[in-house]
Amino acid sequence: MSLTNLFFGVYPYIALTVFVIGSWIRYDNEQYTWKTDSSQLLSKQGMMLASNLFHVGIIMIFFGHFAGLVLPHGLWLGLGISDLAHQWIAIIAGVIFGIMCLVGGSMLWYRRMYNPRVRINSRRSDVFIITWLMATLILGLLTVPFSIGHAVKGDPAVMLALAEWVKSILLLNPQPELMTKVDPIFRAHIFFGMTVFLVFPFTRLVHILTAPFSYLTRAYQIVRTKRRLA
Numbered sequence: 005m006s007l008t009n010l011f012f013g014v015y016p017y018i019a020l021t022v023f024v025i026g027s028w029i030r031y032d033n034e035q036y037t038w039k040t041d042s043s044q045l046l047s048k049q050g051m052m053l054a055s056n057l058f059h060v061g062i063i064m065i066f067f068g069h070f071a072g073l074v075l076p077h078g079l080w081l082g083l084g085i086s087d088l089a090h091q092w093i094a095i096i097a098g099v100i101f102g103i104m105c106l107v108g109g110s111m112l113w114y115r116r117m118y119n120p121r122v123r124i125n126s127r128r129s130d131v132f133i134i135t136w137l138m139a140t141l142i143l144g145l146l147t148v149p150f151s152i153g154h155a156v157k158g159d160p161a162v163m164l165a166l167a168e169w170v171k172s173i174l175l176l177n178p179q180p181e182l183m184t185k186v187d188p189i190f191r192a193h194i195f196f197g198m199t200v201f202l203v204f205p206f207t208r209l210v211h212i213l214t215a216p217f218s219y220l221t222r223a224y225q226i227v228r229t230k231r232r233l234a
Contacts, residue, residue, distance in 0.1 A: 011195055013180035016173045019202040026205030027213060040211045041130070043122045050111055057108025062137075064101040065144075068094065072163070073170040087160035094163070095151050102145045109138050133207040140196040143189065150187050162186045166194075 031038055072094050080090050113134050115122055154162050165185045172179040183191055204210065 008183055009180045011180075011191070012169065012183045013178040015195075016178070016198055019198045023201040023204050027210060030205050030210060031213075038210055038214065039208070041208045043116075043125060050115070054108045054111035054115065057104045058112055059108070061101045061103075061105025061108060062141075065098070065105060065141075068097050068101065073167050074174070077164070077167060087164065088155060088158060091151065091155045091160045091163050095148060095155060098144070098151075099148060102141065102148075105141055106138075106145065109134070109141060113138055129203075129207045133203065133209060136196070136200065136203070140193065140200060143193040143196055147187075147189050147193055150189060162190065166190065 072090070080087075085093070116126055116131060116134055117123060151163070154160065162185065165182045169179060169182040172182070183194075200209075
């Protein structure tokens, strides 16, 4: 088996299987660990700005990848968006939200590594996942010059090959040979991205799967002061 077949024909299913089953087992057996483990109480300085930049950036990047790689190709054409226009939209949105995520993530990484109170209360998985996410993001930003070069030449072939590869994985008909048509930096970025799914169940990232909708309907919490009133 070639490395291309292993990394882009087999590894995606390993990562997705661990993601689904691992998350299910953790939620079923270790619900008390299913939380954000926020460190804001340990140090608030710069936390709001860094967290907002990082979270808004990474959420928009996720939905951008979903829209560009998972939604049917014909949908974009039906909306009157050509392949080249689609590629420029992806480039511009990727740069804007990628830089937002990079700035916020760098602030969070520095805080996690060099703030004494935060670092001493961090697990190894906390340090690993923020570092891995930042490495994945940087690799993604490094693909931008290549994408611009393709777009300037009017060649969306790489974007289409990536979308076809994702489609083949989701339809259980893997075509790893499609990845031989893309630049190595794209392959590295995708490998790092798939590994995020692999380690997901073992990190604080699991909180992404839980939306606090119950907060909208729960009763108000009554708090009474013990201070002597004048």
